Amino acid sequence: MLNEYYPLVVISMIAIALGFFVVLLGSILGPRRPTQHKGQPYESGMIPYGPGTRRISVRYYLVAVLFILFDIEVVFFLPWAVAFRKLGVSGFILMVIFAVILEIAFVYAWKKGALEWE
């Protein structure tokens, strides 16, 4: 059983090693002549002002919260889809009830304007 998962560990380790190797390769072989101006943030040639990281619109946060809600819904769908034939009609009806409850929340968020970007 676990034999199917060990290969995934192997390939992950090789991929991580490759990633760090490439970063290392670039830092060894590339020249390094930092100056004051090179270290400034790039703003299309304008002289940068103010902090680089600023406050972000709250809409992104809202999207993230909604995403968690509905992604969990999708994750619940997956095992249901695998066991669909065993569950039969009752499984389908239960899933419809589950989905409808979540869709009410979805419609509420939609009507409240959580999905609008002006």
Next chain:
Amino acid sequence: MNATLVIEWVVKSLVIILVLTGGFAYTTLYERKVLARMQVRRGPNRAGPLGILQPVADGIKLIFKEELTPHNADKFIFTVAPVITVVPALVITAVVPWGREISLFGRTFTLYLSNVNVAVLYILSVTSISVYGITLAGWSSNNKYATLGGVRATAQMISYELALGCAYIGPILIVGSMSLVDIVEAQAGVWFIFLQPVAFLVYFLASLAEVNRAPFDMPEAEQELTAGYHTEYSGMKFALFFMAEYIKMIAVAMIGVSLFLGGYLGPGIDRFPILGPVYLFIKVAVWLFVIIWVRATLPRIRYDRLMALGWKVMFPLALLSVMITALVLLFVES
């Protein structure tokens, strides 16, 4: 678990990673050539015959470039972010089968690294990890454009992930298994694109948004964000982001082909199992061609419309498709 098995895993993993990185190099050339032809140009044709050495030249140039790190950047995260982005891209396709069993050196090999029974869940979870890399890259650069690009990319990718997740469910419902080997084998009769046209369409569009390709390439919209989350990256760190993007393109094509276009199946596969990877390669090449074609044809869509499309059209549509599939299956089975 014995030594030969471990060696087999290592060899298969290395093959997958080498094919993906090599595929990445030549997808860039493929894209430039196809785009050039569509714009009545010739494209790169100086390095080697027909420009086939162009990716090598690009790689050598990037290795010897100076790497800049902004003064106020978070140095550690700034260095690690490209790795976090590229690792998921490299490991997504570990569960995609390339073919059936073949006999070589007196042993029987399966042409896939792993046949986990939660393959689709694995794909969903691994693709989510690369979002972290992009967000952290944008945030650690201490650059206004990069931060905005990173946040935009995150919002876009997680929004389309919902539709993408729903699109996976259709084929799983029909097959009753999450293993990609089972899903491909179930398409011996008819490809799922004919049974699940809506899910296929949703998958195709959402996967374009997921890998930040035109017309959904908001995170790197040059005209408004310079280069988005990788504005401050140069040299090999930039190459890693570029690599992640193209490998994800290949991965998305491989997964889509396995889910909807019959994967490695094709005429004569029963007699010659070695044809499996060939069919997979041809189908992936066609899929990549369509992605490039879309880029050459469509203009970038506005950000508010992009989010509206994801949340108000694709997600409900995909959900409806799942429910209708389940209903039809209930009637057919009983």
